[in-house]
Amino acid sequence: MSSSTDSKINILKRPTSFAWIEQAIANLDTILLDHSHCERKAAGVAINLMFRYPSYSKLIRQLTAIAKEELEHFEQVNQWLEKRGIALAPLNSPPYGAKLKAQIRHQEPDRLLDSLLISALIEARSHERLGLLGEYCPEPELAKFYRSLMASEARHYGIYWVLANNYCAHREVVDRRLEELAVIESDILSTLHPEPRIHS
Amino acid sequence: MSSSTDSKINILKRPTSFAWIEQAIANLDTILLDHSHCERKAAGVAINLMFRYPSYSKLIRQLTAIAKEELEHFEQVNQWLEKRGIALAPLNSPPYGAKLKAQIRHQEPDRLLDSLLISALIEARSHERLGLLGEYCPEPELAKFYRSLMASEARHYGIYWVLANNYCAHREVVDRRLEELAVIESDILSTLHPEPRIHS
Numbered sequence: 001m002s003s004s005t006d007s008k009i010n011i012l013k014r015p016t017s018f019a020w021i022e023q024a025i026a027n028l029d030t031i032l033l034d035h036s037h038c039e040r041k042a043a044g045v046a047i048n049l050m051f052r053y054p055s056y057s058k059l060i061r062q063l064t065a066i067a068k069e070e071l072e073h074f075e076q077v078n079q080w081l082e083k084r085g086i087a088l089a090p091l092n093s094p095p096y097g098a099k100l101k102a103q104i105r106h107q108e109p110d111r112l113l114d115s116l117l118i119s120a121l122i123e124a125r126s127h128e129r130l131g132l133l134g135e136y137c138p139e140p141e142l143a144k145f146y147r148s149l150m151a152s153e154a155r156h157y158g159i160y161w162v163l164a165n166n167y168c169a170h171r172e173v174v175d176r177r178l179e180e181l182a183v184i185e186s187d188i189l190s191t192l193h194p195e196p197r198i199h200s
Numbered sequence: 201m202s203s204s205t206d207s208k209i210n211i212l213k214r215p216t217s218f219a220w221i222e223q224a225i226a227n228l229d230t231i232l233l234d235h236s237h238c239e240r241k242a243a244g245v246a247i248n249l250m251f252r253y254p255s256y257s258k259l260i261r262q263l264t265a266i267a268k269e270e271l272e273h274f275e276q277v278n279q280w281l282e283k284r285g286i287a288l289a290p291l292n293s294p295p296y297g298a299k300l301k302a303q304i305r306h307q308e309p310d311r312l313l314d315s316l317l318i319s320a321l322i323e324a325r326s327h328e329r330l331g332l333l334g335e336y337c338p339e340p341e342l343a344k345f346y347r348s349l350m351a352s353e354a355r356h357y358g359i360y361w362v363l364a365n366n367y368c369a370h371r372e373v374v375d376r377r378l379e380e381l382a383v384i385e386s387d388i389l390s391t392l393h394p395e396p397r398i399h400s
Contacts (some may be wrong), residue, residue: 040254044247047240047247050240051244054237054289054290056288057287062272068271071264071267071271075264078260089255090254190201
């Protein structure tokens with residue numbers, strides 16, 4: 001068993017199907033373009049949270065670091081796109097992000113708790129899927145690039161989880177909500193989205 | 201004449217009044233807190249433009265770099281706040297940003313042109329005002345910090361202006377619109393906003 005599967009984050013309720021891996025490997029260019037959008041969106045989500053909670057100094061400090069790192073990954077993915085002659089272009093999002101966002105409750109502090117835990121889950125799933133790309137991608141250099149990003153995704157998962165515990169509720173409340181959302185997250189991915197995406 | 205006033209950006213129609221300098225110097229803590237918000241907002245504006253024009257590779261590349269740099273400045277300003285024991289907190293915005301934003305026309309390519317030129321003008325004004333703080337701030341270390349940020353603001357001004365010329369229109373159209381917006385920008389600042397802000 002490779003290091004990428006050893007280091008998986010246990011919160012994910014169901015592992016990614018092999019159907020996703022086959023779809024991704026058969027559409028590496030589209031996956032790379034979608035990955036670019038994912039990194040930009042991840043930076044955007046972190047900055048939006050910073051706008052929403054301007055007094056939360058620990059959140060601000062940690063999310064500033066995450067946003068910077070996502071922008072660096074965005075640059076790196078875009079360099080891969082350029083190297084492969086793939087033009088930047090819009091791409092329909094799979095339902096994943098919107099369906100997760102729909103789970104966010106409207107009242108505080110639930111809103112912050114759900115926002116942080118959903119970001120944590122997305123980072124956990126990204127960690128798993130970049131790991132799978134790092135393992136199965138037939139192009140060694142690209143595979144290596146995917147593996148190089150995995151550690152950050154795992155770290156970001158941890159930061160979002162720690163922030164949830166810091167700001168939101170008793171540990172048991174956080175754990176229970178994370179369990180609920182993790183079930184929903186795996187359910188969303190149980191049907192493979194027909195268009196190849198990082199979160200199809 | 202100091203280097204900060206020598207290097208001023210000529211597009212600004214009227215220089216900042218001495219009344220603003222007095223207001224700022226008398227309220228350094230509030231100015232620092234507002235500056236933190238300004239840096240975060242500047243990163244947000246760059247990222248929003250990246251979301252709106254996902255295929256514009258030159259814009260994406262340049263604004264990613266700007267967003268990263270604004271986040272670094274945001275971190276640096278927040279370190280200054282921490283050092284002075286000033287808690288992060290929301291702060292009412294002065295009318296400056298909203299009044300400039302109201303000038304953005306809704307049809308493309310005018311919308312992009314106006315967005316870029318308004319960002320250029322805000323960077324130009326920030327360059328001027330950070331320069332004034334660098335010159336008049338009575339605390340040498342803080343004054344030095346303000347001077348250290350000036351070069352970036354001037355560079356960002358240049359990037360926004362180059363992008364406007366790259367994507368939007370003939371040089372004369374860009375110049376004419378920049379002139380119009382620069383007049384409006386100086387008009388907005390002609391009455392000192394009663395609350396001390398970077399753009400009061």
